[in-house]
Amino acid sequence: MNALVATNRNFKLAARLLGLDSKLEKSLLIPFREIKVECTLPKDDGTLATFVGFRIQHDNARGPMKGGIRYHPEVDPDEVNALAQLMTWKTAVANIPYGGAKGGIGCNPGELSKSELERLTRVFTQKIHDLIGIHADVPAPDMGTGPQTMAWILDEYSKFHGHSPAVVTGKPIDLGGSLGRDAATGRGVLFATEALLNEHGKSISGQKFVIQGFGNVGSWAAQLIHEKGGKIVAVSDITGAIKNSKGIDIPSLLKHVKESKGVQGFPGGDSLDPNLILVEDCDILIPAALGGVINRENANEIKAKFIIEAANHPTDPEADEILSKKGVIILPDIYANSGGVTVSYFEWVQNIQGFMWDEEKVNNELKTYMTKGFKDVKGMCQTHNCDLRMGAFTLGVNRVARATVLRGWEA
Numbered sequence: 318m319n320a321l322v323a324t325n326r327n328f329k330l331a332a333r334l335l336g337l338d339s340k341l342e343k344s345l346l347i348p349f350r351e352i353k354v355e356c357t358l359p360k361d362d363g364t365l366a367t368f369v370g371f372r373i374q375h376d377n378a379r380g381p382m383k384g385g386i387r388y389h390p391e392v393d394p395d396e397v398n399a400l401a402q403l404m405t406w407k408t409a410v411a412n413i414p415y416g417g418a419k420g421g422i423g424c425n426p427g428e429l430s431k432s433e434l435e436r437l438t439r440v441f442t443q444k445i446h447d448l449i450g451i452h453a454d455v456p457a458p459d460m461g462t463g464p465q466t467m468a469w470i471l472d473e474y475s476k477f478h479g480h481s482p483a484v485v486t487g488k489p490i491d492l493g494g495s496l497g498r499d500a501a502t503g504r505g506v507l508f509a510t511e512a513l514l515n516e517h518g519k520s521i522s523g524q525k526f527v528i529q530g531f532g533n534v535g536s537w538a539a540q541l542i543h544e545k546g547g548k549i550v551a552v553s554d555i556t557g558a559i560k561n562s563k564g565i566d567i568p569s570l571l572k573h574v575k576e577s578k579g580v581q582g583f584p585g586g587d588s589l590d591p592n593l594i595l596v597e598d599c600d601i602l603i604p605a606a607l608g609g610v611i612n613r614e615n616a617n618e619i620k621a622k623f624i625i626e627a628a629n630h631p632t633d634p635e636a637d638e639i640l641s642k643k644g645v646i647i648l649p650d651i652y653a654n655s656g657g658v659t660v661s662y663f664e665w666v667q668n669i670q671g672f673m674w675d676e677e678k679v680n681n682e683l684k685t686y687m688t689k690g691f692k693d694v695k696g697m698c699q700t701h702n703c704d705l706r707m708g709a710f711t712l713g714v715n716r717v718a719r720a721t722v723l724r725g726w727e728a
C-alpha cells in the first residue's frame with residue numbers, strides 16, 4: 318500500500334476515535350507547504366547531473382517543523398509527504414515543541430563521490446534556505462545522510478543568514494552537535510523495548526532479536542541491546558543478511574562492517590536470504606531500514622511476538638490487521654523511533670542556550686521522555702480501547718488538534 322494512503326488511513330482512524338470535526342481533520346491532513354526543487358550540479362567528470370529534491374512541511378501548530386532529509390533512489394513525493402505527517406504526530410507523542418517536516422533527494426548516495434554529495438547538498442540548501450530556519454523548519458539526518466550532510470547544510474545556510482548552528486540537528490560535535498545524538502534513535506528503541514517488555518514481565522536479557530537494517534539506527538540498537546544481554550540472531554543490510562542462532566557477536570560485526578562496508582561475509586554467522594529476514598524465528602523483530610516492508614505478503618509468516626518499529630512506517634495497515642489477529646504486539650514508529658528527534662530537540666536547546674550538556678544528562682533526559690511517552694500512549698489505549706498504534710496516533714493527533722484550535726486556525 319502506498320505510504321501516504323497508509324498514513325492517511327491511520328490518521329483518519331485516530332480522528333474518528335477522537336471525534337474530530339471534519340474541517341479540523343482536513344486542515345490537519347493537508348501539508349502546510351510542499352517544496353520541490355531541481356538540483357543540477359557538475360559531476361566529477363565534468364558532465365551535469367540533475368536530481369529532484371523535496372521538503373514537505375506538514376504542520377507547525379506546536380512549533381518549528383522538524384524532520385530528517387533522506388538520500389535514496391526510491392524517494393518520491395508521496396512517501397516524503399507521509400514521512401512529514403508522521404513527524405508531526407511523532408513530535409507531539411514525544412511532547413517536544415515542534416511540528417513535522419521531511420525532505421529527500423532521489424539519488425543513490427553510494428554512487429556519488431564525497432565531493433558530488435557536497436555539491437548536491439549545497440545546491441539543495443541554496444534552493445530551500447529561505448524556507449527553513451531555526452524557528453521555521455529544522456532538518457536532521459535520515460537514511461543516506463548523516464552529520465557530514467548536516468555540516469554542509471549548516472555552512473551553506475550560514476552564508477545567507479549568518480552563523481546558525483541551530484538550523485540543523487544531528488551535526489558533528491565540533492560544529493555544535495549534541496553528545497548522544499548519533500546513538501539516540503537506537504537508544505530510544507532500547508528504552509521503548511524495555512518499557513514494553515517490562516509491561517509483559519520480561520526483560521531484554523535472553524530475548525532473541527532480528528534486525529533489518531544495520532545503518533545508524535539498526536547498528537546502535539543492536540549494540541545497545543547486545544550490551545543488555547539480548548541475543549541478536551539475524552541482521553541484514555543492502556549487502557545481504559547473516560544469522561547465528563547462538564547470538565551474533567555485535568562488536569565483531571561492527572568491526573567487520575567498518576572494514577567491508579556491509580554485513581555480507583561476516584565470519585561469525587551463516588548467510589541468509591535477505592528476503593527471509595523478517596520471517597526468521599525470533600521473539601522480537603526490529604525493522605530499521607525501509608518503509609512498507611511488513612505487508613500482506615509476509616505478515617502471516619512472521620514468527621516474532623513483538624515488533625519494534627525503528628524504521629518509519631515499516632508495517633502497512635493490511636499487515637497490522639493480520640498481525641493483530643495473530644496476537645503480535647507492535648510498538649509503532651511514531652513512539653518507538655522518537656529518541657532521535659527527542660535528542661535533536663536537546664541539541665537545538667543547547668545551541669540556542671549556547672551551553673553543552675554532558676552525555677549522561679542527554680541519555681538520562683532521553684530515558685525520561687521515552688518512559689513518559691510509553692505511559693502517555695498506554696493511557697490513550699485505555700481511554701479509546703485501542704492498540705498501541707492507535708494509542709500513539711490519538712495521542713499525537715489530539716495534541717496537535719488542541720494547539721490548532723487554541724491558535725484559532727481551525728476552519
Ligand SMILES: NC(=O)C1=CN([C@@H]2O[C@H](COP(=O)(O)OP(=O)(O)OC[C@H]3O[C@@H](n4cnc5c(N)ncnc54)[C@H](OP(=O)(O)O)[C@@H]3O)[C@@H](O)[C@H]2O)C=CC1
Binds near residue numbers: 459529554578
Ligand atoms: N537516523 C535517525 O535518527 C532516524 C531514522 N529513522 C528511520 O530509521 C530507518 C533507518 O534510518 P538510518 O539508520 O538513519 O539510515 P541509514 O542510511 O544509516 O541506514 C539504513 C540501513 O538500511 C539498510 N538498507 C537499505 N535498503 C535495505 C534493504 N532493502 N534491505 C535491508 N537493509 C537495507 C542500509 O544498508 P546499506 O548501508 O548497506 O545501504 C543501512 O544498513 C529509516 O526508516 C529512517 O527513516 C527514524 C527515526 C530517526
Ligand SMILES: O=C(O)CCC(=O)C(=O)O
Binds near residue numbers: 383385457458459655
Ligand atoms: O532528528 C530529527 O529531527 C528527525 C529524525 C527523523 O527524521 C525521524 O524521526 O524520522
